[in-house]
Amino acid sequence: MLCFNIYFDYENKNLENYAFRKLTEEKSSGAVGYYHLPDQIFQLINRAKEIPDDFEEIVVVGIGGSSLGTKALYRLLKSHYNSVKKIVFLENTDPIELKNKFLEINPEKSIFFIISKSGTTIETISIFKTLIKEFGFDLLKDKDKFVFVTDPSSPLENLALKYKIRFFNIPKNVGGRFSVFSAVGVVPLYLAGFDVLKIVNSAGAFFDSFFSGNEGHILKKAAFLYERSRCYRMNVLFSYSSLLDEFNKWYVQLWGESLGKIDKKGQRVGLTPIGLLGSIDQHSFLQLLIEGPKDKTVTFIKVKNFENSLKIPDISLPFLEKTDFVNGSSFNDLINAQCDATRESVVRSGIDVDEIVLHKLNEESVGELFAYYELLTSAVGALFEVNTYNQPGVELGKMILKTKFKH
């Protein structure tokens, strides 16, 4: 479904083979769980079906890996359906935004997902407590208003057991930022009315294709990014659709948090992810790409066929005739021509570029896109010889935070 075009010349079969062996090992040893999530999708959906369908809206309380993937899928596919249930995301601790979002929620008509892998994420649990207070919930009486998603045996699971609140587990060997195809993303999206089975099956088919040796372009790109990481320190994702905005954020977490590590030799390694939106960022970041330091690679994402595109009418305005060359074209054609023109201008300025083309925005293409980036991240992580799946660097801040509240 996706088409991958690489516009740079590079080959290093040793690195490619090494990465492929490492990922195959990660998968077959069971050390890394996300590769196996598609195998569990039927079971997960069957459990999701047991949840009574007596709500009109879904509230997801979660931050980072507990919300970014779900938000990305929601934004990408919402307009593909005639009607899906609204999902409200509560994530940031911003006092004003939080207050405004609380006003948006009708607690009678909503079901609340509390999603935290560790079970003790300070943002998530603080918002959860505030929900209880503001909406006057009683965990015993209102237990059916909640669904928890958390690690096995986490404090949040224990709370669920005590109050008989429905809960789902994230497998221990699945990191937060790789958890979109676990209960984290699957259950809320399924309840909202998305065809999650199609999405996850498509991701699963892509994993299978990769491990059968059919997606060599991933290894080639990973080897290239690894080998050039000292000069090309940043990887720009230039996504030509506003609907990819949340996907860019998911990518930023996946890439930054997975690869930014101290390696075995004690060296700080990693690559910096940057998400851009076309055509908007042609008017913002493009100048820097074209004339600034050659320290970036760029991946363009393009959607070939949007559904029901508006047309630019055949109106010629006096003095503005030089804009008439797009008259009669659709915005679909315009945004894609902008993507192609920008890509060509970036290539001409000497930047290494590749491109991902989605034929349409649908369950299959989007499932593949997520799977592609997960595999690419794992492959680059394997070459850096880092632990792609942990995030030890964020612990210090959490410890310092506690000292700020000691009375």
Place this chain on the structure above:
Amino acid sequence: MLCFNIYFDYENKNLENYAFRKLTEEKSSGAVGYYHLPDQIFQLINRAKEIPDDFEEIVVVGIGGSSLGTKALYRLLKSHYNSVKKIVFLENTDPIELKNKFLEINPEKSIFFIISKSGTTIETISIFKTLIKEFGFDLLKDKDKFVFVTDPSSPLENLALKYKIRFFNIPKNVGGRFSVFSAVGVVPLYLAGFDVLKIVNSAGAFFDSFFSGNEGHILKKAAFLYERSRCYRMNVLFSYSSLLDEFNKWYVQLWGESLGKIDKKGQRVGLTPIGLLGSIDQHSFLQLLIEGPKDKTVTFIKVKNFENSLKIPDISLPFLEKTDFVNGSSFNDLINAQCDATRESVVRSGIDVDEIVLHKLNEESVGELFAYYELLTSAVGALFEVNTYNQPGVELGKMILKTKFKH
């Protein structure tokens, strides 16, 4: 009003003096116009007052510098007012987003700003034509539905003159990304009900303070960023409020497009801007900052006092007692403690950091914040010896775009 804390040791008086002289020259010669925009605010508001107040919503059609600053101010200050008129921004050529936004607009109750410095921006004019078609406008009869903002003598100004459409000019010596305090930002925000006079006066006072030699911290930081630009290639703005999201985007354009240039010696120079939001991106980008390559500086932005913050209730949930240390605190306290804890952890990892503290989110602090970043950008640009105010690199893509539509 703002407080600037610099956590790194650095001084180079020669560079500081050089930058100060260059900016003083830019201002006094009249070569660079944005320094003088606050002097024109009364006149501008007086002209804005002539626009009949017979609309309920404002639609701004513009992209890049024609919308980012206005969007940023709108998002930052909207909740500071009991009621302001809604502004809808039409910018991207994304077909689905555009269609959805068209459905949001009530053409009877709206006034439409068409904002393009050159007067021929392809996105803006294409959307303008589509508005005419979709809402059945007749430029002669409906001329009062439109306001144009454009360069003197641009094709768009000529169109306005022909149809007697109201228009405002952007001074020729004010670049798009420095135009927020021109008619571009001032007129729509004034009509929406914002106290633009306060905002712009505050920016003007900050410019005056700088040119009187009172804001040496800007020069110090500029000299530092310039001198370390080969190793610290990226400048992260870590903004601790969701309301700063659009401000981050304004910063990204200002920084990237102003500094990413080929310098006099033919070298590609510049610094890469990255906008982050706290606390969300603690769960996304922080790991890379702490353990990844030391190729970034980080500026934290913090709002000391949010209006009407929710409190985290004093609820202790079984098994989750370790999250109780924030009980009874406000989200205001939590987000600021998170900012402080993250800053300390980033400093400890050896990254050079500074911090901007807004006492409150109001017209004065926000006006200063914009003025600060404009001056900082100009100062760094002066040290790089580039033309901070043009964007020659984006022209090639525009030329290629035209070839895509030749029939």
